[in-house]
Amino acid sequence: MSVAAPEIRPAAWREQTVSLGMWVFLATELMFFGGIFMGYLYLRTQFAGEVAQASRHTHEWLGTLNTAILLTSSFSMALAVRFSQLARRETVQRLLWVTAALGAAFLAVKFIEYAMEWHEGLVPGLHFTIVENARTTALFFFLYFLATGVHALHLTIGIITVLWLSWRLRKPPFPDARADDVEVLGLYWHFVDAVWIFLYPLFYLVSLAS
Amino acid sequence: MNSPPRLRVYAVTWIALMALLVATFVLAHFRLGAWNPAVALAIAAAKAVLVALFFMHLRRSSALVVLFAVVAFFALAILFGLSGTDYATRAIHPTPWVAPDRY
Numbered sequence: 001m002s003v004a005a006p007e008i009r010p011a012a013w014r015e016q017t018v019s020l021g022m023w024v025f026l027a028t029e030l031m032f033f034g035g036i037f038m039g040y041l042y043l044r045t046q047f048a049g050e051v052a053q054a055s056r057h058t059h060e061w062l063g064t065l066n067t068a069i070l071l072t073s074s075f076s077m078a079l080a081v082r083f084s085q086l087a088r089r090e091t092v093q094r095l096l097w098v099t100a101a102l103g104a105a106f107l108a109v110k111f112i113e114y115a116m117e118w119h120e121g122l123v124p125g126l127h128f129t130i131v132e133n134a135r136t137t138a139l140f141f142f143l144y145f146l147a148t149g150v151h152a153l154h155l156t157i158g159i160i161t162v163l164w165l166s167w168r169l170r171k172p173p174f175p176d177a178r179a180d181d182v183e184v185l186g187l188y189w190h191f192v193d194a195v196w197i198f199l200y201p202l203f204y205l206v207s208l209a210s
Numbered sequence: 211m212n213s214p215p216r217l218r219v220y221a222v223t224w225i226a227l228m229a230l231l232v233a234t235f236v237l238a239h240f241r242l243g244a245w246n247p248a249v250a251l252a253i254a255a256a257k258a259v260l261v262a263l264f265f266m267h268l269r270r271s272s273a274l275v276v277l278f279a280v281v282a283f284f285a286l287a288i289l290f291g292l293s294g295t296d297y298a299t300r301a302i303h304p305t306p307w308v309a310p311d312r313y
Contacts, residue, residue, distance in 0.1 A: 016272050023275055027282035034286045041290070042297050044247075064235050071231065071257075075224040078265040085214040190266045194258045201250035205238035 015180065022184045026191045029154075033195055036147045040202055043139055050136035055206035057122055057130070057137070058144070059113055063204035066109050067196065073102035074193040077162075077186050084182035089174040092182060096166035099189065103159040110152055117141075144203050151199060154192045161185055215270070223264040230257050 044051050080095035121129025123145065124138040165181055234253040242249060263269040268276060 016274065019271065020275055020278060023278045023282075027278060027285070030282045030286055031289070034289060038290060038293050041294070045298075046302070060235075060238075064231065067231055068228065071224065071227045074261060074265050075220060075227075078220050078223075079217075081267075082214045082217070082220065187266055190261050193265075194261050197257045197261070198251075198254050201234060201238070201247075201254050205234065205250050206247070208238045 014176075015183075018180045018184055019187065022187045026187065029191060033147075033150075036143065036150070037198070037202075040143050040147070043136070043143065044202075044206075047136045047139075050133050051140055052207035053133050054137040054140035055203065057117075057120065057141070058204050059116065060204045060208060062109055062113050063200055066106050067200045069102055069106045069109065070193050070196050073099050073106070074190050076102065077189045081183050081186040084174075084179040087174050087179065089169055089172060092174075093166050093169045096162050096169070096182075100159050100162045100166065103155055103162070107152060107155060107159075110148065147199055147203070151192065151195055154195070158185075158189050158192055162189070215264075215267075219264060223260055226260055227257055230260075 076095050076098040080092050080099060083091040083095065117123060118127055121127055122137075122141050124142045128134075128138055128141075130137045162185060165178075165185060169178065230253050234250055237249050237253075238246065240246075262279065268279060
């Protein structure tokens with residue numbers, strides 16, 4: 001007869017299954033965002049000129065600022081993961097606070113942008129006052145609000161989870177399982193950052209030159 | 211587990227990401243025609259690769275994790291390819307009568 005599985009798994013085994021689980025989830029997330037990107041690709045290839053015209057309504061300076069904020073938040077998140085591998089609990093906790101604060105700053109800029117777009121009449125279906133090239137502009141902004149809105153939702157979930165984890169780390173001990181939590185949350189955070197890396201040129205940089 | 215990468219690796223990755231951000235923003239202001247979207251997407255892809263390799267530790271991950279990450283993109287490419295061939299070979303015919311623009 002076979003012997004019972006050993007109770008204590010090697011650390012590498014646990015680390016691998018935990019990371020792999022998150023990567024599988026991120027693969028499904030990629031399919032989810034993929035549909036939005038496919039919709040964009042269709043619009044852009046079918047109505048190239050109109051999309052370029054519509055994209056001039058987005059605020060490229062705010063988009064660029066937000067990209068810088070989010071890339072920096074990924075930097076602090078990566079450092080949190082690194083120090084969690086060294087079991088430096090207090091450093092990890094501080095870096096998680098920085099990450100959450102940068103995420104909140106991104107959302108604040110995003111909502112200022114949404115408010116501006118509302119006043120400029122760029123919200124299809126609710127408050128849309130653009131007359132020239134109305135149909136494609138409405139489709140472009142429908143995709144813009146869908147993509148950035150779903151992205152902001154992901155970021156909000158990320159911020160809440162980072163704050164929750166930071167709160168759990170307020171007191172010792174710092175078990176290996178907690179370090180795995182930081183690692184997995186880091187993977188999620190970087191994925192959300194990577195989605196924005198593509199949204200940024202697609203919505204903000206289309207026709208700055210013309 | 212192995213000792214984590216040195217701090218310098220993370221700092222250099224962040225500086226490279228910021229440099230690419232400045233590059234893509236500046237290049238978007240030059241008239242490059244069809245090269246504008248190509249350059250913007252190439253820089254976005256470079257940034258995503260940097261994030262995956264150094265921030266998500268794909269460079270140090272097991273072959274299984276790398277395989278899952280690559281398969282995810284491969285599956286997405288198949289879906290893009292199949293949808294793309296459908297849409298690219300379809301012509302848009304306007305209907306004889308179109309409802310007035312309601313936006």
